[in-house]
Amino acid sequence: MSVPKIKHIRASVVRGGGGDYHDVEDGHWIDDHIATPMARYPEYRQSRRSFGINVLGTLVVEVEADDGTKGFAITTAGEIGAFIVEKHLARFIEGRPVTDIERAWDQMYFSTQYYGRRGIVVNAISAVDLALWDLLGKWREEPVHALLGGPVRDELVFYATGARPDLAKQLGFIGGKLPLQHGPAEGEEGLKQNLAKLEDMRNRVGDDFWLMYDCWMSLDLNYATRLAHKAHEFGLKWIEECLSPDDYWGYAELRRNIPRGMLVTTGEHEATRWGFRMLLEMGCCDIIQPDVNWCGGITELIKISALADAHGALMVPHGSGPYSYHFCCTRHNSPFNEIIMSAPKADRVLPAFHPLLVNEPVPENGRLKLSALDKPGFGVELNPACTLHRPYTH
Numbered sequence: 001m002s003v004p005k006i007k008h009i010r011a012s013v014v015r016g017g018g019g020d021y022h023d024v025e026d027g028h029w030i031d032d033h034i035a036t037p038m039a040r041y042p043e044y045r046q047s048r049r050s051f052g053i054n055v056l057g058t059l060v061v062e063v064e065a066d067d068g069t070k071g072f073a074i075t076t077a078g079e080i081g082a083f084i085v086e087k088h089l090a091r092f093i094e095g096r097p098v099t100d101i102e103r104a105w106d107q108m109y110f111s112t113q114y115y116g117r118r119g120i121v122v123n124a125i126s127a128v129d130l131a132l133w134d135l136l137g138k139w140r141e142e143p144v145h146a147l148l149g150g151p152v153r154d155e156l157v158f159y160a161t162g163a164r165p166d167l168a169k170q171l172g173f174i175g176g177k178l179p180l181q182h183g184p185a186e187g188e189e190g191l192k193q194n195l196a197k198l199e200d201m202r203n204r205v206g207d208d209f210w211l212m213y214d215c216w217m218s219l220d221l222n223y224a225t226r227l228a229h230k231a232h233e234f235g236l237k238w239i240e241e242c243l244s245p246d247d248y249w250g251y252a253e254l255r256r257n258i259p260r261g262m263l264v265t266t267g268e269h270e271a272t273r274w275g276f277r278m279l280l281e282m283g284c285c286d287i288i289q290p291d292v293n294w295c296g297g298i299t300e301l302i303k304i305s306a307l308a309d310a311h312g313a314l315m316v317p318h319g320s321g322p323y324s325y326h327f328c329c330t331r332h333n334s335p336f337n338e339i340i341m342s343a344p345k346a347d348r349v350l351p352a353f354h355p356l357l358v359n360e361p362v363p364e365n366g367r368l369k370l371s372a373l374d375k376p377g378f379g380v381e382l383n384p385a386c387t388l389h390r391p392y393t394h
């Protein structure tokens with residue numbers, strides 16, 4: 001069988017949602033006084049966009065083979081990511097057979113290691129990697145999950161991240177993850193408000209619905225430990241990303257100190273097998289949460305997921321829409337998925353990467369039947385109504 005070769009790779013940027021899901025309009029719950037490491041500066045407390053959380057925008061990577069088959073993927077990396085793809089990574093992709101994914105990853109990672117290893121560089125590598133998986137699936141006319149060994153379950157179940165777990169319950173989700181709103185700089189009064197919000201939600205959703213707190217790297221060890229003990233009274237299932245992603249020691253200590261039964265989760269800002277090896281070997285958390293669009297793509301996630309399994313940890317990706325659905329349905333240690341509520345009031349379910357993709361599958365009643373993923377590649381297309389801008393060429 002002759003294998004087509006990749007003829008072109010292109011990198012473009014697009015604004016307004018999509019891969020950069022913090023790039024929202026005024027009035028969205030995701031930008032309403034959420035605790036962050038920048039909240040120690042009062043002027044950056046109310047809005048995360050005020051300190052630049054949405055400066056990057058979405059990077060779209062498209063690949064095209066010489067038989068006309070096309071694949072694409074997205075991430076958060078904007079113009080800087082587009083530069084890296086066009087000026088550096090393209091040389092490892094064009095002219096190569098569409099089946100050469102592992103070698104492409106290795107060359108992209110090690111050629112950029114002197115300035116990369118994580119952050120925007122690995123986001124860009126992730127997008128190229130996902131575009132290659134999409135292309136391979138489209139060429140073979142198989143969904144990516146089939147290329148990964150096939151599903152181990154018939155449907156995915158979801159929890160929802162947003163300001164309204166009570167509405168998430170009505171929408172059929174298994175749990176709701178709230179953004180923590182007040183950090184240590186807001187003192188005891190802020191802590192009280194955090195607990196009051198949790199208590200209110202517990203009263204609205206009843207005892208059996210999962211409630212979690214996402215702390216977006218905003219706390220210190222002492223505050224996180226106190227919050228965990230007080231939140232235990234309201235049945236908090238897990239406490240997420242409390243500390244800086246660099247503080248592996250703090251996470252290990254936190255995990256030793258929190259109430260029995262509560263879980264520590266983190267990893268959305270971690271990348272590669274080496275980063276996750278630190279989290280797992282140091283006993284930092286119970287669930288790792290790589291973002292498939294940021295951690296190195298599917299090629300790296302295969303390794304990260306196997307490492308987690310060997311450590312008895314779950315691997316439940318951060319967001320990542322269809323990119324995570326195709327992976328998680330093939331692995332027993334990924335028993336549920338997250339969807340971040342893109343609707344401004346978190347009151348209805350929109351596609352995770354709204355409005356950038358066409359045919360993006362959306363959970364109904366908190367579930368997604370595997371038949372919804374039965375399309376070649378990742379089963380999605382770019383929305384022609386979104387305007388792509390290609391800042392660099394090679």
Ligand SMILES: C[C@H](O)[C@H](O)CC(=O)C(=O)O
Nearest residue numbers: 034161179214216318340
């Ligand atoms: C809501 C969180 O602050 C963040 O925007 C998303 C996130 O960390 C998550 O979904 O997990």
Ligand SMILES: [Mg+2]
Nearest residue numbers: 214240241268
């Ligand atoms: Mg999170």
